[in-house]
Amino acid sequence: MKKMIALTMGLSMSLSAQAHMLWLERGPNAQTYAFFGEYSEQLKETQEGALKSFNQAKVVQAKKIFSPQLQQDHLVYATQDQADVKLSHELIYGESLLSYYAKAGRQHLKTESALDIVPAQRNSNTFTVLYQDKPAADLEVTVFSPQYWLKKYTTNSQGQITIATPWKGQYMLEVAKELDQAGTFNQQAYKKQYFVTTLSFVH
Template sequence: MKVIQTAGFATLMLCAFNSHAHMLWLEQPDAQTVRAYFGEYAESLSETQQGPLKSFNAAVATQDKNTYKPQVQEKFIEYKVKGTGDVRVQQDLLHGEMLAQFRAKTGRSSTQPVAEFEIVPTQANGNQFTVYFQGKPLAKQEVEVVADNRWTQKFYTNEQGQFTINTPWKGQYVLEAGKPVEEAGQFQAKPYKTKYLVATLSFNVQ
């Protein structure tokens, strides 16, 4: 993982902190291919290797107990996978006194959280989801849902940390949530004072 300290990345992190704009999300064009993008899915904006996408070039993908190396492309990071389970990609980036943690997943077969902050279906392949933070359901959390046609709607989790969506259109759906955490620590021997967690879940409706 790479420490980022450029002015451009500072701007992106400010956008992410204020409006959940930039995120890492996954797309799966076929059963053996997963691609990671960084940008604003709702705006059809994906960063390139000439910009902050290069910060994710070392991020590996995991699926079940398997790990896959990244294949760097100009507009995305590609992974050739072999299994059928959910695929995850994560990356931590440091700017100044904030640690941004990006967690992306494609597929909705797993109903148990793995990451510190994650969106999980209550039933495999269902449309009801729970947002977990540190292993517990998170109430009143905002989640943005974007369909393949760029229809967008915001939801808020109930007291059980759950929300339910409709999927009337075919194609990909991307769910995103962001959470600031007042927690200090060190990353690659460099201190930070706060964290910002960004979680996405993407899946296709046939």
């Protein structure tokens, strides 16, 4: 019975982690904040929970690397201007390798991760989703409005979507992809790989 409870708890943690997203927000002082949880519900994991798994994650801005300052429900990075910021981190939950990638800004036009969201041009509302540098057709992209409402889009044959931004404020895009691909990470075996990528920008 105890083994069954432990297995159930482990599976629950794995599914919860896969449902979560990692996202970045830019502050008024040009700093960057990283959160992990459920964006639409503004559920943010804390240092007593899953957030601590990201405490070594660094962000990159204009080729400069920044380490985090740890806060209770987020990480703070001393980024310095409005150039795009990116963060990537991988971890294992259960039998899955979870690969998280988060960006803030829509100025950079080159793909930089296995699963990426790239604006068609600077500050564009048209984005291309790429997997391994190739346009990813028929993938679902969730877009969150400044009011945390969400709308789902599906990429076309060129991997593109064009979103509506009727309100002022922060928008968040999320795309995910699961692969039945086994391997090892940090000497730990996994049976599946799950990618979650987000991009945030202020309109």
